[in-house]
Amino acid sequence: MQWLLNLPTVLWRRLLLILQGLWALLWLIASGIGALFGSGGTIASRLGAAIGGAAGQRHVFALLRLLQPNLVLNRRTILAYPNNGITAIASRHADVTDILTRDADFGVVYAPRMEAITAGENFFLGMQDSPRYTRDTSNMRLVVRRDDVPAIITPYVTRAAAGVVAIVPGAIDVPQALTQPVAAGLLDQYFGTPGPSEAAIAEWTTLLFWYLFIDLQADPDLDARATAAAARFREWMDGHIAERRAAPPKDDVLGRCLAMGDAGLPGMTDRDIRNNLIGLLIGELPTLSATANLALDELLDRPQPFAAACAAARAGDDATLAAHVFEALRFRPLNPIVYRRAMHDTVIAGGKLRRRRIVKDSIVMASNLSAMFDPLVIPDATAFRIDRPWETYMLWGYGMHACFGAHINRAVLPALLKPLLAQPNLRRASGARGQIDQAGTPFPQHFHLEFDL
């Protein structure tokens, strides 16, 4: 009987799936025509820009969810990590979450590049489900404590972001003046690992994040730059750990690591501490800075939500402000996909019409962006709404390897943006300066905004 009661909802959601897919098809056809007759660059580059952008990706995935929810391509999409040259792309919420929780079937690929960065050792993001993974994440959770988020991290970010906005004269280059310095400041004040300078730590962590996660085509030039940055990073960390050992104890992340090392805890030699902190630092700086800029850019493109977010910032309504930031990121996550490698021959969506066989060593791309727009699971998926349950958001992975910094991200991103959003008449600077400039990197490097004084 229950199935009969559920039937209208099921049918309605299926209809939405079809409508979303058809609308996406029309959008993509219109973009193709636009690229054919547009100006500037080649047809391919114009098409790439339209489809590769955030809206384009959402439409491609809407079509995939309808027509090919688990698309298998005989195509090598990743050269940076070993695989068999086959790539599967999963776009439905049910399959994305299934893939990212089946750790024995779909393993992380990052170990070789993690080992290159540390000159020998893996870091837990590159580890399969194993005793070593549990040991290392447990050690790091003892030093990066959830209690620290309200006690240390949010107060620091609130203070630092307000300090920056208070001294800029009605014009700000957001990544350079706000998001990068505050994220770097957190590495100094909370982690106890400032790097030799803000510029150096920003450059190293950005290059190494790029190398690990984004350089899918294995660019030899990037490889050389990342190798050099990793060597300098290791050398600085070794020296810094030695200095800290000689100095009076301090209660920050590094200080807690050193205390655990002194107590002889397994996995906490100075070398282990160095490698774990390198992994955490790479995860912290470029991601927080980039994600804050993406949220801001997405909000600026939506006048009504932008005005509401600014009003919430001014009124000190943190919950409403945060809801706007995370809903903006649903449309614009930093990582739209999470990739894995099949550990053995297996299947996706077993027992369903969309079932696909996956051969050992295939790359499997699970699109968290697509999952967050799947009308079979997410109500009113294409609308910008601030009343969604937190579980809707798959902004930093899912399953065992979901972001170690998840609680930090949730607190830091709104706190980082709040003082800026509270400024009167906040707007983009005119022309290209008011758009995100990645300056040849995968991350926002310049983004000029203005406000009234």
Ligand code: HEM
């Ligand atoms: C908004 C900013 C951030 C974004 C978008 C982000 C994104 C992600 C994603 C997508 C994953 C999963 C990767 C995978 O499953 O293959 C991940 C894992 C991870 N992130 Fe973040 N991250 C952010 C901030 C941080 C911060 C602040 C830290 C450090 C405190 C951090 C440290 C890590 C670590 C260590 C992992 C591996 C977790 C594991 O393997 O268990 N991230 N992050």
